[in-house]
Amino acid sequence: MPTSPASGSSASGHDDTGSVDAVHVDALHVDPELTDGRHTNAAIAVVAVLCFGGLVASLMQTLIIPIQPELPHLLHTSISNASWVITATLLAAAVAMPIAGRLGDMFGKQRVMLVSAALLVVGSLVCALSASLVPMVVGRAIQGLAMGFIPVGISLMREVTPPRITSMAVAAMSATLGVGGAIGLPLSAWVAQQWDWRALFWVAAGLAVIVTALVALLVPHLDDGNGGHFDVVGAIGLALGLSGLLIAISKGNDWGWGSPTTLGLLAGGLAILVIWGAFELRHADPLVDLRATARPAVLLTNIAAIAIGFGMMAQAIVVPQILEMPTATGGLGQTLLAAGLWMAPGGLMMLVFAPVSGTLINTIGAKLTLAIGATVLGLGYLSAFFLMNAPWQLALASVICSAGVGIGYAAMPTLIMGAVPISEAGAAVGLNGLMRSIGTTSASAVMALVLTSSTVTYGSVDVPSHSAFRWCFLIGAIAAFVGVAITMLVPAARRKAASAPTVTDERPVAAQA
Structure with missing residues (x-):
């Protein structure tokens, strides 16, 4: 499918100034059957499998929270050592995402997703069979490695979908980052209450087996490996x-x-x-082409990802604590299961807003879509600052925050993929996922510092004061609006008629301003 050469444009589909450009369709390893309009249903089935896999992988992040207070007793260890059960997963996920992305670019994305799903099976089984700290931490780390599934799946989307649904597909899979975490809390709380705690990991292993089978059977193995040395x-x-x-x-x-x-x-x-x-x-x-990531479009999007990742995690940490604190301390006295149910609509809202985000990307471009998402996130925090007196109020604020995250998370990989060569898409999206992880990890540390800096005594225990929670919401709003400011600095995309796709006029410019 020949295209006319674009003046000043590189062969990789982006220019040397760092601004985002139209993607060259002839550089994509696209399965013609999947991009043919007659095979849209097959593409949707692939997208559904990828989204389900991303949902299950992200579910592992919150799986352990309901039994976290019991971990020292269950694993015969100290409270400080038990915290490694969560830290190991977050750390392994952060490391895995850029590495899995690079491996996907080299050896084929379907193969890497298959390995990621298999790692999730292994990690879940190790945890289910663990009776002490070390094997549990090892199993949780292996589960974290499976998070490489998500950036690789996102980068595969534009190779296996018709142009008219690519933005929707990317938005839907990006949303699984939040949806899995949100539904994981009430689901795992219910499982832990109904059965033995090990049932959490047996359920996780079963879901992971299903994901592995679906990826093997339904996700096509395209000739998208670019080779090279790891x-x-x-x-x-x-x-x-x-x-x-x-x-x-x-x-x-x-x-x-x-x-x-x-x-x-x-x-x-x-x-x-x-x-x-x-x-x-x-x-x-x-492993990572730092020159490509230094392009303004990529660099600024990744910096914005840190700010927006910070904003996403802040409400996930703070809101459950307010809901579960005793009413005598200014909290709302909800059980863990009830708190999870109040938080669940927010996570589902990310999925609801996936098509909205896709439509916005196609209409006004990924840059403005990301700015809108970060703005909505900031407004959600400002709502929480004033609405802290009833569970439904915090649920409403959480829904607003989650809508902003759902809009923004879909736009980030679209911006990234529009600014790098197709041969580096997986690694670039993985690095963007790492930047979000740095934001969420930083949010955990900052929120903990704020909540412990202003406390009130309840019995013999110090708990965060009402003003500490307000400060957390204010900091979250500031982080989100910083993300807006950074996003607006991303260089505008330039449509180049000469380099526009000639096969179809449906594929959107990857990140139009």
């Missing part, structure tokens, strides 16, 4: 650097921000990442 040293450097940085951030409140351990890990992690960056710039076939 950057082992780069992967190890990234893992070590991120581990030091994220462990310091996530454990800083427990260890003390001025403790030698926290400062050592923070400084060591940053130093390793600086050395890693210098190595990647000199590597012929790097």
Whole structure:
């Protein structure tokens, strides 16, 4: 499918100024049967499988929360050590996303998703059979590695969908990041109350087996592997650097921000990442093409992802605490299951807004869609600042926040994929997922610091004060509006008629301003 050469445009479908450009369809490894309008149903089936897989993978993030207070007793360990059960998953997910994306670009995305789904099966089985801390942490880390499924699936979307539904498909799978976490809380609370705690992981293993089978049977293996050599040293450097940085951030409140351990890990992690960056710039076939990620469109989108990821996690941490605190302390006295049910509509709202986001991307472009999403997120936090006196009020604020996240999360990978070559789409989307993880991890640390800085005594326990929760909502709003400001700095896309697709006029410009 020949296209006329565009003046000043590179062969990869983006120019050298860093602004987002139209994607060259002839560079895509697209299955003609799936992009033919007569086979839209087959494409929708593939999208449904990818979304279900993303939902199950993200579900693992909140699976353990209902039994978190019981983990020290269940695993015969201390409270501090038990927290590694959650930290290990978050850390492994952050490391896995860019690495899985790169592997998908090299060896084919369907293969990598199949491996990710299999890792989820293995991790869930290890957890289900664990009776002590170490195997549980190992199993949870393996579950975290399965999060690589999501960025690889998102980057596959534009290769297996007709142009008219690509934005909708990307929006739907992006929404699974929030939906899985939101429905995971009430679902896992119900399972834990009805059966033994190990049932959580047996259910997870069963879901993972279904995902593995569906990916193997229904997701086509396209000839989308670009080959190359896997950057082992780069992967190890990234893992070590991120581990030091994220462990310091996530454990800083427990260890003390001025403790030698926290400062050592923070400084060591940053130093390793600086050395890693210098190595990647000199590597012929790097894990992450830092020159491509330095393009303004990619760089600014990733910075905005940190701010919006921060905003998403802040309400997920703060709202359940207010709902569950005793009424004598200013809380709303809800049970864990009830709190999860109040939070569930927010997660489902992300899925509801997926088609809205897709329509906005097609109509006004991904840049403005991301700005609108971040704005709605900020308005949700401002609503929560004033609506804290009843469960329904917090549920309403959570719905508004989640709508903003649902709109914004879909726009970010669209912006990223429109600014990098197709051969690097998986790694670039994975790196964007990492940036969101840094935002969510930072939110956990900041919210914990704020909530412990202003407390009231309830019996023999100190609990966060009402003003501390208000400060959390205000900080979340500020983070969201910072995301808006950064998004508006993303260079505008330029339509180039000469490089526009000639096969169909339905494929939208990936990220039009």
